[in-house]
Amino acid sequence: MSVTVDQDQALIDDVRWVAEEVAAKHADSVDRDARFPEETIAALRERQALSAFVPRELGGAGVSFEALASACYELGRRCGASAMVFAMHQIQVATIVRHLDDAPWFEEYLRELVAEQRLIASVTSEVGTGGDMGRSIASVEPSGDGTGRFEKQAPTVSYGAHADDLLTTLRRSPEAEPGDQVCVLTRKDQHTLEPTGSWDPLGMRGTCSPGNVVRAEFPLEQVLPTQFAAVMNESMVPISHILWSHLWLGIATDAFDRARTFVRAAAKRKPGEQPPTALRLSVLMSELSLLRAEVYSGLREFVEASADDRARLSEMATILRFNNLKIAASEQAPRVCQGALGVCGIVGFKNDTPFSVGRHLRDTMSACLMVANERIHQTNASLLLIAKEV
Amino acid sequence: MHDEIRQILAQHGRLPVDVQTLSDDADLYEAGMTSHASVNVMLGLEDHFDIEFPDRMLKRSVFESINAIAAALSELREEAAV
Numbered sequence: 498m499s500v501t502v503d504q505d506q507a508l509i510d511d512v513r514w515v516a517e518e519v520a521a522k523h524a525d526s527v528d529r530d531a532r533f534p535e536e537t538i539a540a541l542r543e544r545q546a547l548s549a550f551v552p553r554e555l556g557g558a559g560v561s562f563e564a565l566a567s568a569c570y571e572l573g574r575r576c577g578a579s580a581m582v583f584a585m586h587q588i589q590v591a592t593i594v595r596h597l598d599d600a601p602w603f604e605e606y607l608r609e610l611v612a613e614q615r616l617i618a619s620v621t622s623e624v625g626t627g628g629d630m631g632r633s634i635a636s637v638e639p640s641g642d643g644t645g646r647f648e649k650q651a652p653t654v655s656y657g658a659h660a661d662d663l664l665t666t667l668r669r670s671p672e673a674e675p676g677d678q679v680c681v682l683t684r685k686d687q688h689t690l691e692p693t694g695s696w697d698p699l700g701m702r703g704t705c706s707p708g709n710v711v712r713a714e715f716p717l718e719q720v721l722p723t724q725f726a727a728v729m730n731e732s733m734v735p736i737s738h739i740l741w742s743h744l745w746l747g748i749a750t751d752a753f754d755r756a757r758t759f760v761r762a763a764a765k766r767k768p769g770e771q772p773p774t775a776l777r778l779s780v781l782m783s784e785l786s787l788l789r790a791e792v793y794s795g796l797r798e799f800v801e802a803s804a805d806d807r808a809r810l811s812e813m814a815t816i817l818r819f820n821n822l823k824i825a826a827s828e829q830a831p832r833v834c835q836g837a838l839g840v841c842g843i844v845g846f847k848n849d850t851p852f853s854v855g856r857h858l859r860d861t862m863s864a865c866l867m868v869a870n871e872r873i874h875q876t877n878a879s880l881l882l883i884a885k886e887v
Numbered sequence: 888m889h890d891e892i893r894q895i896l897a898q899h900g901r902l903p904v905d906v907q908t909l910s911d912d913a914d915l916y917e918a919g920m921t922s923h924a925s926v927n928v929m930l931g932l933e934d935h936f937d938i939e940f941p942d943r944m945l946k947r948s949v950f951e952s953i954n955a956i957a958a959a960l961s962e963l964r965e966e967a968a969v
Contacts, residue, residue, distance in 0.1 A: 580900065631922060632921075675919075676916055677916065725945075813941055879922075879926045882930060883926050883933075883945060885945075
C-alpha cells in the first residue's frame with residue numbers, strides 16, 4: 498500500500514515539475530504554431546511517466562488511477578494540449594491494462610512500452626458513423642496466414658503522426674455487425690497514415706489531430722481479446738470522461754488563478770479599497786468550485802465502482818453518471834475561463850500578458866466537441882427511458 | 888416465456904436477421920441489436936410482463952441472449968413471489 502502511495506506521489510511530483518518547467522514554457526509556441534508539444538512529451542518519457550499506470554509485475558510503476566487523474570490536472574494547468582496528449586495516451590494504456598485478459602502478446606507489449614516509453618494514439622472515430630464510437634464500418638480482414646489488415650477513414654487522429662503505436666476500433670470481421678467490435682494495436686512499422694485534411698483549429702492546437710486514412714497489416718494476436726462493447730463501457734468511456742474533465746479543471750483553475758493575480762495586483766495599487774473586480778472573482782470562485790465538485794465526485798464514484806465489481810460500470814445508471822460528468826465539465830470549464838476573461842478585461846484578452854486567458858478559453862471550447870455533447874445527450878435520452886435511479 | 892421474448896425481440900429488437908433463426912443462447916448484440924434497440928426491448932419486456940427491471944439488471948449482459956433475458960425475468964418473478 499505505502500509503495501503505491503509513494504509511486505503515486507512520485508508521479509504527481511514529476512508531472513508537476515514537467516508541467517511547470519517544460520510545458521508552461523512552450524505552451525504559447527505550441528498553441529501559436531499548432532505544433533506537437535514534443536518537449537513536454539520528451540520530459541514525461543524521461544521520467545517514465547508514459548508507463549506509470551502499467552502494473553509493477555509488467556515493469557511499470559503501478560500507480561493508482563487517482564494519481565493519473567491528478568497528473569492530467571497538473572499538466573492542464575500549464576498546457577492544455579500537452580495534458581490532452583498525456584490523457585489520451587493514458588486512456589489507451591489503462592484500457593489495455595484493464596482488458597488484456599492475460600494475453601501474452603499484450604503483456605509483452607506493455608513491458609516494451611515501459612522500456613521504450615512508447616506513445617499510443619487512438620483511432621476510434623470513423624467517417625460515416627455519426628460520431629458513435631460503438632459502431633464501426635472498417636473491419637479486421639483476415640489474410641488467412643494468421644495476419645489481418647484494415648483500412649479506416651478517420652475524421653481525426655490526435656497526434657497520430659507523433660505516436661509510436663495506434664489503438665484502432667474495427668468490426669471483428671468483414672461479416673460482423675457494426676456494433677460487434679474489437680480493438681487492434683499496431684506499431685508504427687505496421688501502419689501508415691495518409692492525412693486527409695489540414696489542422697488549424699480554434700483550440701487544443703498542439704494535439705495535431707487532422708483526418709487520416711489509416712491502413713495496417715498485423716498478426717491477429719494484436720487484437721485485444723475482450724469485446725469492445727465491454728472495453729468501452731467499463732474503461733474507455735468513463736476513463737476518458739474522468740481524465741479529460743481533470744485536465745479541463747486544470748485549465749479552468751489556471752484561468753481563475755490568473756484572474757486572482759490580476760485582482761490582487763489591483764488591490765495592492767489602492768490599499769484599503771476593494772477593487773470592483775473582487776466581487777466578480779468571488780462569483781467566479783463559486784463557478785470553479787462547482788466544476789471541481791463534479792470532477793472529484795466523478796473520480797471517486799469510478800474508483801469505488803471499479804473496486805467492487807467492474808461490471809457495475811456497464812449498468813445504465815452508471816453510464817448516465819459518467820456521461821453527465823463529461824457534459825457538465827465540458828460546459829462549465831469554458832464558462833469559468835470566460836468569467837476569468839471578464840475579470841481581467843483587456844489584459845486577459847491580449848495574448849501576451851501574465852493575465853492572458855485566450856488560450857484557456859479556446860482550449861476548453863473543444864471540450865463539448867470531443868464526442869459531441871449532442872451525441873451524448875441522445876444516448877442519455879434513450880437510457881433515461883429505462884434507467885430508474887439517476 | 889421464450890416465445891414471448893422472441894415476439895418482443897421481433898417487435899422491438901430491429902435485428903437484421905429473423906429472430907426465429909437465432910438459438911436461445913445466441914448473442915443478440917453480435918446478431919446486430921443496437922443499444923438503442925435494446926432499450927426498446929427492455930421497455931417492451933417491462934410492459935408485456937408487467938415488471939420493472941431494477942438498475943442492477945440494466946446492463947448489456949442481462950439482455951445479450953434470449954436465455955439471459957429469461958433468467959432475469961425468472962429472477963424478478965421469484966423475488967415478487969417472496
